Amino acid sequence: MEKYRRFNIKLTPQRIAIFDYLEGNKNHPSAEDIYKAVKKQFSTMSFATVYNTLEALREKGNVRELKIDEHKKRYDPDMSPHHHVICTKCNVIHDVFSDIGVHLPDEVSKGFDISGKSIEFFGVCRKCKY
Amino acid sequence: MEKYRRFNIKLTPQRIAIFDYLEGNKNHPSAEDIYKAVKKQFSTMSFATVYNTLEALREKGNVRELKIDEHKKRYDPDMSPHHHVICTKCNVIHDVFSDIGVHLPDEVSKGFDISGKSIEFFGVCRKCKY
DNA sequence: CTATCTGCAAACGTTTTGCATCTGT
DNA sequence: ACAGATGCAAAACGTTTGCAGATAG
Numbered sequence: 420m421e422k423y424r425r426f427n428i429k430l431t432p433q434r435i436a437i438f439d440y441l442e443g444n445k446n447h448p449s450a451e452d453i454y455k456a457v458k459k460q461f462s463t464m465s466f467a468t469v470y471n472t473l474e475a476l477r478e479k480g481n482v483r484e485l486k487i488d489e490h491k492k493r494y495d496p497d498m499s500p501h502h503h504v505i506c507t508k509c510n511v512i513h514d515v516f517s518d519i520g521v522h523l524p525d526e527v528s529k530g531f532d533i534s535g536k537s538i539e540f541f542g543v544c545r546k547c548k549y
Numbered sequence: 550m551e552k553y554r555r556f557n558i559k560l561t562p563q564r565i566a567i568f569d570y571l572e573g574n575k576n577h578p579s580a581e582d583i584y585k586a587v588k589k590q591f592s593t594m595s596f597a598t599v600y601n602t603l604e605a606l607r608e609k610g611n612v613r614e615l616k617i618d619e620h621k622k623r624y625d626p627d628m629s630p631h632h633h634v635i636c637t638k639c640n641v642i643h644d645v646f647s648d649i650g651v652h653l654p655d656e657v658s659k660g661f662d663i664s665g666k667s668i669e670f671f672g673v674c675r676k677c678k679y
Numbered sequence: 680c681t682a683t684c685t686g687c688a689a690a691c692g693t694t695t696t697g698c699a700t701c702t703g704t
Numbered sequence: 705a706c707a708g709a710t711g712c713a714a715a716a717c718g719t720t721t722g723c724a725g726a727t728a729g
Contacts, residue, residue, distance in 0.1 A: 429683060429728060450718080465686045470719070472684095489616050491718060504661050513659045529643045530675035531634050537669045545660035559703060561709060580694080595711045600694065602709095621693060 428475045436460050437472050441482065441496040447503070447512040449491045487512060487539045502537075506544035515540065558605045566590050567602050571612065571626040577633070577642040579621045617642060617669050632667075636674035645670065 423430055423438055436457045446452070450469050458464045473494055476482040485493040487505050493512060495503075502515040519538055553560055553568055566587045576582070580599050588594045603624055606612040615623040617635050623642060625633075632645040649668055 431684060431728070433685070463686060465688095466719075467687080467721080468685055486616065486619055504659060504663070506661065507664070513661070515659075529634060529645075530678075531636065531643070531670070531672035532678060533634070533670050533672040534637070535671040537667075537671070539667045540661070540663050541665040541667070542661035542663040548660075548662060559708065561703070563710075581692095593711060595713095596694075597696085597712080598710055 426476065426481055427479055433457065433461055433464060433468050434472050437469065444496055447485060447493040447495050449493050502539065504540035504542060506547055507541050508543055508547040511544055556606065556611055557609055563587065563591055563594060563598050564602050574626055577615060577623040577625050579623050632669065634670035634672060636677055637671050638673055638677040641674055
C-alpha cells in the first residue's frame with residue numbers, strides 16, 4: 420500500500436490494478452489496453468474508471484499522455500525526459516533517450532509563452548520492415 | 550484551370566473551391582473550417598467530399614495533415630519544411646520557420662527506418678496572454 | 680460520515696462508410 | 705463510356721458525461 424501513497428489520490432482496488440499494470444510498462448498502452456488488462460481482474464471495470472484514474476495520475480505528474488498515435492491517446496508511466504518513435508505500420512512506440520537540444524529562439528516564438536514541446540519520429544520498425 | 554492540373558486529380562467545382570480556400574491559407578484549418586467556407590458556394594457540400602479531397606491532396610503531397618490539435622485534424626497547404634506552435638487556450642497555430650537541426654543518431658533509432666519527424670511547441674499566444 | 684469513486688449507458692465530436700446518383704475526361 | 709466523385713445519412717470510433725449506488729479515509 421505504501422508504494423502507492425505517493426500518488427496522493429484515493430486508493431481503490433481498481434486503481435491499484437491500473438497502477439500495477441502501468442508500472443514499468445514500456446508498451447505505451449492505450450486506454451483500451453489498460454481496460455482490457457484490468458478487466459481480467461475486475462470484470463465490472465469501466466472506461467470511466469480508466470480515464471478517471473489516468474486523469475488523476477496525469478494531474479499529479481505520474482503519467483504522460485502521448486498524442487503520437489493518430490487514432491488514440493497512449494499513456495506512458497515513464498516521466499523521465501525522452502522522446503518517442505512510432506511505427507507507421509504497427510503503431511508500436513519505442514522510447515528515444517537522446518538529448519536533443521531543441522530550443523526555440525525568441526525571434527521565432529511569435530510572442531508565445533512556450534510551455535512545452537514534443538519531438539516525435541515516424542518510421543517503420545524492424546519487425547514490419549520484413 | 551491550368552494551375553490546378555499539377556494536383557493530378559480529377560477536377561470538380563467543389564474541389565477547386567477547396568483548393569482556392571487552402572491556397573496561401575495560414576490558418577491551419579480543420580475539416581469543418583473548410584466545409585463551412587466552401588458550403589457558402591456549394592450549399593450541398595458534404596464532409597465526405599472535404600475528407601475525400603484532403604486525402605487526395607495528401608496522397609499527392611499537396612497538403613500536410615497536422616495532429617497537433619488534440620481535438621481535430623488540421624491541414625496545412627504549406628509543404629515547405631517548418632514546425633508549429635499551438636496556443637493551448639485558443640488553438641491558434643503559427644508556423645515556425647526555424648532550422649532546428651534534429652536528427653536521430655543511428656544508435657538510438659532502435660532499428661527503425663525513420664521517414665519523418667515532427668517538432669511541436671505548446672504555449673499561450675500573445676492574445677490569450679492578456 | 681461524506682467526499683469521492685465506480686459502473687453503466689447514453690452522449691459527444693470527429694471521421695469514415697455505404698450506396699445511389701452524377702460528372703469529368 | 706465509365707472510373708471515379710458527390711451527397712446524404714448512418715455508422716464507427718475514442719472519449720466524456722450524468723447519475724445512482726458503493727466505498728475509502
